[in-house]
Amino acid sequence: MFKQLAVGLILVVGGLACSRAETLPGLPSVSFNWVRKAGQYSPLAAKNVRLEGGFWGPKMQIYRERTIPHSWNYMDYELRSLRKAAGEHPDGPLNNTWGEANLYKLLETVALSLGGHPDAELERKVDGIVELIGRAQRPNGYVHAFITNEGKPEWDPAFLDGSHDGYVLGHLIEAAIAYEANTGKRALLDIAMRAADEAWEHFLGPAGKPGFCGHAELELALVELARVTGRPRYRDLALAFVEWRGRGLVTPFSATPRAYFQDALPVRQQRNLDGHAVRATFFASGVAGLALALDDGDFRLAANRFWESTTWRRMAITGSTGPRAEHEAFGEDYELPNNGYYESCASCGLLDFAQRMFLLEGRGETVDVLERGLYNAVLHGISLDGTNSYYQNPLSDGNRERYNSWVCCPPNLSRTLFKVGGYACVAGAQEIFLNLYVAGKFEVPLTGGSMGLQVETQYPWDGRVSIHVTHSLPGRIALNLRWPDWCESATLRLNGEDFTSIKPNDRGYISLQRAWQTNDVVEFVMDMPVRRLVAHPLIRDCVGKVALQRGPVVYGFEGLDNGGMAAVVLGENPQFRVEDRPDLLGGVRVVTGQDAAGHPVTAIPFYALANRGKSVQEVWVSQPGASSGDAWWEGHLYRPASEKTTTKASVTPKPARQ
Ligand SMILES: [Zn+2]
Incomplete structure (x- = not known):
């Protein structure tokens, strides 16, 4: 039996203006005209998700069993430094200005892992380190062992752009929040609060002086700390760190341009993310977090400008950003060379920015970007065995091996990957967003109790998703299924009943509102063909070229599979097949076809490139006649090669304004 499915728009938008005023010394008051509240939507805590089977179950097992143990090998410098700062006399070299952040990123990784998979021995190890951090903390609350050991001043005004005090403290705070949320232990949170109080006193206290750490991170962490603890002073400090930018308050240590640390202009005047x-x-995550925490329309506008700047004009098809090696920076609009720099940490940062933009705007296209970055740039950053990494993630590369570049990226990648459950499922009061389709069990807290879901899927290899309600609550609850940007057609079945003519609402979701019963089953099946994508005509490196994508997975050609050559030339009308290769690269679907000369060619997922030793790699490959066409590109970066108008689905659709 077939039925037309009415897809309801259920998200609450707009509303009454809020007139609460916030002021800081010497700053304009903030205007409020919008009512989105922090906490209206909440990502699921790691303890409420258990990823099992499918694509992510085996990967998370690798990250638990190999990545975390491997990561401890690189913590010696950090632990020695903390012991010295605690008054001990350890032998051996000490860390540098930013190294301590790596320990805190690892502690956050472990905390998130413990949430899903308790491990008493691992927890004891962390408890011991927490005790050490407590001993290294100065009586006034300041804790950054490098500064203490070097005898340098706290928040040195002559080195604020380079000393990383705030970057380190931000990661300490994020680790502390995760550890408390997933173990119930608050010793690290107490340490983090004392350190944040010291920072508040230093900058906003009676003798406080304006300034901010040049490596943003503390802002977003302070917003979270304010939400978790209910103490607005942390949010106020984050606000000050953002507002003080662009006012010449920090003296650069070197000739580095102020844009390097987002200090070129006040935030309300920044048009692009630079x-x-x-x-x-x-920084953008901090701004988006403040927009939520303050219901601030100006910050919401700024966050949206940064979002559009990045995802409409400055993002590689893999979800990487920051193509310039010089200053590891964003370039101009459409400056997206295939051999660009594209640091892994920037992809991790974009995912968290995308998550906050979803919490802020409730729109599926922010998750489209999150998914693009996750399945491509972020997964490419870590090797399949979980122990090696890439600092850079170019789309065109030759004979470069992965290595243990234990700088900043590996623990950033691991903590990002342990957030997949929270990216996948977001809860509101009486609504659930399934943003990523990952196999596992979800315990979703709602008003008055929780709803249990079990998701079975092989996504991203297959567009079939089965959602089983394991228990529910009385009353109508909206289950919102994200309709991905790459998906052009899908079917839906509810308890065996087929629905046709389904289409997403204007926020990009199928919204199923009903009184759910235990054992209800939703089956959502997205057609997942191989697509050829073309790029915006101003991306010079992609002119005359196409990239292959299936579902959210971008593919690349590796010399190993293609006679030593990755610079494939496709024929005019290439036909592709998808092959399941459980034996290859941890189990992947490869795309096979023929080049223009009729020779067989094979593409593998971009994330799996360079896991079999050195090999040349290409994502964008030539195809005679490939053209960006005459389509209107405003708000778009990549779209299907066959698409000639703006009426069909595109990869980065322009969001409709509220
Ligand atoms: Zn990095």
Whole structure:
């Protein structure tokens, strides 16, 4: 039996103006005209998700069993430094200005892992380190062992752009929040709060002086700390760090341009997200977080400008940003060379920015970007065995091996990957968003209790998703299924009943509102053909070229599979087949076809490139006649090769304004 499915728009938008005023010394008051509240939507905590089977179950097992143990090998410098700062006399070299952040990123990774998979021994190890951090903390609350050991001043005004005090403290705070949320232990949170109080006193206290750390991170962490603890002073400090930018308050240590640390202009005047791509994406997350925490329309506008700047004009098809090696920076609009720099940490930063933009705007296209970055740039950053990484993630590369570049990226990648459950499922009061389709069990807290879901899927290899309600609550609950940007057609079945003519609402979701019963089953099946994509005509490196994508997975050609050559030339009307290769690269679907000369060619997922030793790699390959066409490109970066108008689905659709 077939039925037309009425897809309801259920998200609450707009509303009454809020007139609460916030002021900081010497700054304009903030205007409020919008009512989105922090906490209206909440990503699921790691303890409420258990990823099992499918694509992510085996990967998470690798990250638990190999990545975390491997990561401890690189913590010696950090632990020695903390012991010295605690008054001990350890032998051996100590860390540098930013190294301590790596320990905190690892602690956050472990905390998220413990949430889904308790491990008493691992937890004891962390408890011991927490005790050490407590001993290294100065009586006034400041904790950054490098500064203490070097005898340098706290928040040194002559080195604020380079000393990383705030970057380190931000990661300490994020680790502390995750550890408390997933173990119930608050010793690290107490340490983080004392450190944040010291920062508040230093900058906003009676003798406080304006300034901010040049590596953004503390802003987004303070917003979270305010939400978790209910103490607005942390949000106020984050606000000050953002507002003080662009006012000449920090003296650069070197000749580095102010845009490098987002200090070229006041935030309300910044049109684009510029500068060091990691700092910039972290900064943008802080701005989006403040927009939520303050119901601030100006910050909401700024966050949206940064979002459009990045995802409409400055993002590779893999979800990477920051193509310039010089200053590890964003370039101009459409400056997206295939051999660009594209640091892993910038992709991690973009995912968290995308998550906050979803919490802010409730729109599926922010998750489209999150998914693009996750399945491509972020997964490419870590090797399949979980122990090696890439600092850079170019789309065109030759004979470069992965290595243990234990700088900043590996623990950033691991903590990002342990957030997949929280990216996948977001809860509102009486609504659930399934944003990513990942196999596992979800315990979703709602008003008055929780709803249990079990998701079975092989996504991204297959567009079939089965959602089983394991228990529910009385009353109508909206289950919102994200309709991905790449998906052009799908079918839906509810308890065996087929629905046709389904289409997403204007936020990009199928919204199923009903009184759910235990054992209800939803089957959502997305057609997942191989697509050839063309790029915006101003992306010079992609002119005359196409990239292959299936579902959210971008493919690349590796010399190993293609007679030593990756620079494939496709025929005029290439036909592709998808092959399941459980034996290859941890189990992948490869795309096979023929080049223009009739020779067989094979593409593998971009994320799996360079896992079999050195090999040349290409994502964008030539195809005679490939053209960006005459379509209107405003708000678009990549779209199907056959698409000639703006009426069909595109990869980065322009969001409709509220
Ligand atoms: Zn990095």
